[in-house]
Amino acid sequence: MQLVLSWPIRLLVIGLLIWSIFVDGAGLWYRVINHYPLNPSTSVPGLPPSFNGWQLYIHKGLDLSGGTDLVYQMENMPAGQNPSDVQQRTIDVIQKRVNTLGVSDPQITPKGTNQIEVQLAGVPASKAQSVIGTTAQLVTTKWVPDSSVTSGPYPGYKPQITNLRSDMLSSADASLDQQGGQGWTVNLTFNSEGSSIFGQLTTQAYNACPGQGCPQNHITNWLDLTPQDVQNWNQNWQNLYKPYNQGGKLLTDPTISQPITGGQAQITGNFDSNSAKNLATLLNSGSLPVTLKPIQSTDVGATLGQDSIKQSLLAGVLGLILVIIFMIVLYRLPGLLASLALVCYAGLLLMVFKVFNVTVSLAGLTGFVLTVGMAVDANVLIFERFKEEMRAGRTISAAVDSAVRRAWPAIRDSNTATLITSVVLIFLGTGQVKGFAVVLALGVLASLISSIIITHNLLAIVLNFGWVRSGSMLGVQRGRSIS
Known part of the structure; x- marks a missing residue:
């Protein structure tokens, strides 16, 4: 049969x-x-x-391919907020940043209530820390007169933080300079609230003063500039007013030649492909609610x-x-x-x-x-x-x-x-x-x-x-x- x-x-x-x-x-x-x-x-x-x-x-995984094992201490916790909630929000931001690295199955776990462990297969520690540890708070300032400022890029003026916040940013993407430049740029798009505020700031800067070389015609973008930095401007401006990719906090300091009402801005500078994409990644993933201090870094x-x-x-x-x-x-x-x-x-x-x-x-x-x-x-x-x-x-x-x-x-x-x-x-x-x-x-x-x-x-x-x-x-x- x-x-x-x-x-x-x-x-x-x-x-x-x-x-x-x-x-x-x-x-x-x-x-x-x-x-x-x-x-x-x-x-x-x-x-x-x-x-x-x-x-x-x-x-x-990490134990087979090698990679990085990082432990971060959470510092400068927001007052009045649940530490566990802050820790989870921090993990969410880290997860978004790590995803852009193309890492398969990253391990991001809480340790206690004030530490976070990150295990990444196939990623060196230096690259992981540059993407994970930066707070990535986009700060926009205008320049205001201050007679106590005797040095700096604009003597007699100091930056003043505006109400254009980092969470008003809808997206950031890296691209080659389309204006004939040789480097890369980071293009910013703000939401409706951010577009309105940015339009007001650029209009005020455009109308601030006539002629060339007026600091009040500038709108400046920074990464992680703090009120304390502004307060100590006279002492620290040389370190602060240095391009972000050279260890400073300055992103761009353009002269506003006309009001910008479309809700879009562009960060130019000496960016290569990696630095431009890293900055876009940091801005897209959102700012960390705390400061992360690396307390352990192990290359596997x-x-x-x-x-x-x-x-x-x-x-x-x-x-x-x-x-x-x-x-x-x-x-x-x-x-x-x-x-x-x-x-x-x-x-x-x-x-x-x-x-x-x-x-x-x-x-x-x-x-x-x-x-x-x-x-x-x-x-x-x-x-x-x-x-x-x-x-x-x-x-x-x-x-x-x-x-x-x-x-x-x-x-x-x-x-x-x-x-x-x-x-x-x-x-x-x-x-x-x-x-x-x-x-x-x-x-x-x-x-x-x-x-x-x-x-x-x-x-x-x-x-x-x-x-x-x-x-x-x-x-x-x-x-x-x-x-």
């Missing part, structure tokens, strides 16, 4: 296998182990080409991660080989088919890691190795049921279908229990625990596909051939052909 499979199931199996191979590409393991970029445009000697340039990254090297990957993959490969040997010795042909399904399971799980941007940590690798053994549990249940059905005198087609049907409740319940535990750990756990739980949950789902769909259909296909219909091949009884 021929076993008839539905074509949708066959297409699903074939599609999953082809897709997993397509996504993984050529030379994946070699690139991962040796920390080569997974971009196929980066050639690696001795490796075959990838699939027309289509390769996705496996995002590795990738050497430990590389050793961990090699050891974990070695353990995974050895475990896979031992499981395959065990399955073939005990279950013969079905065990061989289950081993093929197990290899497919590994490919499917790696595909999921890359397609859904899963960050794999050392704990996640441990979970992956663990799920290799768990993936054969369902196959063992199915094969034992299959043996029982064959001994009861059923035909092969009936035995396969009955074995899967009778084993399914136990498979479903055991995997559901594991999934429930994983979900609890994902939502309540942190860091390494969460990474382990994510990989465990994905592994359980992938193992269900490999055992119920792939193994079942491989059995149904192979057992249509008469030469495999013997008890010795099926691990049931030696020498006897089975109908």
Whole structure:
């Protein structure tokens, strides 16, 4: 009797296998182990080409790829506000800034009520601190007469902070200077309230005084200029009136040649691409409600991660080989088919890691190795049921279908229990625990596909051939052909 499979199931199996191979590409393991970029445009000697340039990254966590571990102390807390609320707002701002770095799965966690820990994979400490730690308060000033000011860019004048606030900024974006300049600019767009105030300020500056060289014709933008800075202008102006990208606080100090009523402004200066984009990022993410003081900065090297990957993959490969040997010795042909399904399971799980941007940590690798053994549990249940059905005198087609049907409740319940535990750990756990739980949950789902769909259909296909219909091949009884 021929076993008839539905074509949708066959297409699903074939599609999953082809897709997993397509996504993984050529030379994946070699690139991962040796920390080569997974971009196929980066050639690696001795490796075959990838699939027309289509390769996705496996995002590795801090402990595998190296990166930065920062701890910040929150200072200058706003009076009368709940410290926990301020801490959460600070974390939200940091999250927005970190997202622009392209970091996969950054870990930003509170420590107590006045500290925040930031873990970023693949980002050096200097770059992380330049993006995270700046308060990024956009301050706009006008110049007012003050006889006590005897030096500075405009003797006899000092800056006065206006009521144009940083939270009135709608967006900031970096672009190449469109006016013929060689550098980059940061373009500002204010909301309706900010546009109105900015229009009033530029109108007042335009009408302030006639002639050239009048300081009151200037509207100046600063980054993190404080009232104390203004109060101590005579003593500190040399450090303050220095471009932001040179360590000062000055963004731009243009002469207003006409009122600006459109709610848009432009910051020009000696910006390169990185400094302009960093400033736009800081302004877009909003200002920090507190001052962040770095109290711990640790650069995590990738050497430990590389050793961990090699050891974990070695353990995974050895475990896979031992499981395959065990399955073939005990279950013969079905065990061989289950081993093929197990290899497919590994490919499917790696595909999921890359397609859904899963960050794999050392704990996640441990979970992956663990799920290799768990993936054969369902196959063992199915094969034992299959043996029982064959001994009861059923035909092969009936035995396969009955074995899967009778084993399914136990498979479903055991995997559901594991999934429930994983979900609890994902939502309540942190860091390494969460990474382990994510990989465990994905592994359980992938193992269900490999055992119920792939193994079942491989059995149904192979057992249509008469030469495999013997008890010795099926691990049931030696020498006897089975109908």
